[in-house]
Amino acid sequence: MEHKIIKIITEVCCGLVDDDLLSELKDEELDILIERVKSLNVYGIFYKNLLKNKSKNIELFTSLKAEFDRFKAFNELQNIITKQLITEVSKEKIDMIPFKGIYFTNLIYDDLSPRNMGDVDFLINKENLERVEKIIKKLGFKYKREKCTKEWFDENYYRSCLYIKSGVEIEIHWNLFPNENPLSFDIQDVWKYNEKIDFLGIQTRDFDREIHLIYLCAHISYCHFFNHNSFKRLLDIHYFLEKFKINWNKVKALSIKYGMEKFVGITLHFTRNFFKSKIENEVIKQLIDNKTIHLFKQIIDKVKIVFAEIESDPDKIMYMQRLIQFIGMNNKWDYVELLISNKAASGKWIASLYGEEPTSQAVIDKNIEYFQKIIPQYLSLVGETT
Secondary structure, eight states: OHHHHHHHHHHHHTTOOOHHHHHTOOHHHHHHHHHHHHHTTOHHHHHHHHHHTTOTTGGGGHHHHHHHHHHHHHHHHHHHHHHHHHHHHHHTTOOOEEETHHHIIIIISOSSSSSOOOSEEEEOOGGGHHHHHHHHHHTTOEEEOOSSOHHHHHHHSSBOOEEEETTEEEEEESOSSOSSOSSOOOHHHHHHHOEEEEETTEEEEEOOHHHHHHHHHHIIIIISTTOTTHHHHHHHHHHHHHHSOOOHHHHHHHHHHHTOHHHHHHHHHHHHHHHOOSOOHHHHHHHOOHHHHHHHHTTOOHHHHHTOOOOOOHHHHHHHHHHHHHHHOSSHHHHHHHHTTOGGGTHHHHHHHHOOOTTSHHHHHHHHHHHHHHHHHHHHHHHHHO
């Protein structure tokens, strides 16, 4: 039954509606299908494609319509508030790049209903942070308290603290990864290769296509280690590849330069596996070897991605993040050394998961504790793969 549910969700999300298959669903299967569509946060694109294809089974999914309408209304609110912010920032001649949910809703899906958004993300040069924060506060946004102080975010992280207004949360980024991290990503490449676009009727900036794709892949596998939101993000990549022509040689070269090729490779592997996306096998082979793919797939597979639940146990979250990152790192021991010696490299995670101060010894102690668990597990997996 699991594979039947996966087949229906992936096909409908890609615009392929098999009404005969939907008609054959038993009540239990239908209940599980609807629950999964909601849990995966893809009810927007799922319901829209049923409407678009004039599915004769649309009445089976009336429970999705309320969610569909609710998020369309919230996306409209986010767009209104976002446009106010971009307008004020552009007046100050500050370059700003929209990305993630707000970008996909407006520029990839071209419709406010298919994709629900969380917070609204923008990238700026850090030298403009104070000016942008003044604009945010002028527009009525308030600082949202998190586990780390604003000062800690500004000094150690890749984004500001959260600002909130009318339920809309804004994240202002100056980098895509923490200041201290084991990768070699160069944020200056973003500003070197970006291009002008029209966004919500205002001229702003867009990522270089290939750098954007690399980030989207790493965001799924490295940053969020294939968690409960991964299916939605893999679907984003599929639609991104449908919309844009990609220079795969550039993707390969930059992925290797940044030390991200295995994280990019495994994400593209799952994207193609789910959605039959336009990714040549040779591209994936140049990024990640079959042995490493097998290592990843002993930890995560299609069924686990589609049937993943929101994990609340901090120990399980920490374990999964460290293990998946360890598998994908080129220089694994440099990665370990960084995390057991530099508190800034993972202080935000430890603060969020365990309520510890990001500058406390607990940051180091927790990393040591989990590496003592995952390194033997990794060696066991390697032994099974060999």
